Amino acid sequence: MPSIPATPPRLTGEALCAGYDARRVLDGVDLAVAEGKLTVLLGPNGSGKSTLLKTLARTLTPSAGRVCLDGQDIHRRNTREVARRLGILPQGPSAPEGLTVRQLVGMGRFPHQRLWRQDAAQDARAIREAMAYADVTDLADRDVDALSGGQRQRCWIAMVLAQETDLILLDEPTTFLDLKVQVDLLDLLSRLAHEHGRTLLLVLHDLNLAAAYADRLVMMRDGRIVTSGTPEAVFTADNLKRVFDLDAHVIRDPHGQALVCVPARSGRGPSATAPAHDARVAI
């Protein structure tokens, strides 16, 4: 996979309002997804993260504002054209029954195929590379239904990779995975951004993994972006309180230097859980 030089954002949302029937969820969201970076969207349940991802991916039409992909309104582009540039893995995806892993991953090639023009060799190469990258080659002939949650999630990631898009949106890709598998998956996504120049926007619920892996954090509440920037700039106790209503300290991991959020246990106050050593810093 060739590296792509840093360029201005190709995916932006401008004054986006969106929702479901009469219910407005997004309320004037402005967002430029940083090129070649891993951006993590954080926010409490129901704050509109999935709605934003769906709107950015053209699955949901905004009631006001617009999404631009490569400078053009994404809703004026056709589905196949968008799918060749932008891949999305929604929350809790489901596959048709009886599909093997290779067939599922092959679905990522649909946007590149036409009835009168199919490049079987190119499709086979993309599927092979995606399965190798997501470490599911050994599972290729297994039934997707018969896999563990973690294995299945890696297969879905492989499907998105086989789509060979520069922009990848993932909604809670680590849900239901054990910590080691979460870390493996985030390492993989991080390599995609940093070694292959892909642009990733993902929703995560684990604050500490988000702070450890994100180049940029975007924090949402009540359908609005409250703050965004590098973890150094925005992963602060004040912002965690503003966005999540969470009482916590943010400290620096003395070994890896990552920022770590230590929640205060209810009724005991933040100081009850703060470590005694001098790694604690006011952030």
Ligand SMILES: Nc1ncnc2c1ncn2[C@@H]1O[C@H](COP(=O)(O)OP(=O)(O)OP(=O)(O)O)[C@@H](O)[C@H]1O
């Ligand atoms: N298909 C839908 N129809 C109607 N309302 C919806 C639909 N999907 C989401 N909502 C509502 O929109 C609001 C935002 O939901 P959304 O899924 O975007 O939040 P979220 O931040 O991704 O939440 P979570 O962290 O729980 O996944 C919620 O109040 C939710 O109930």
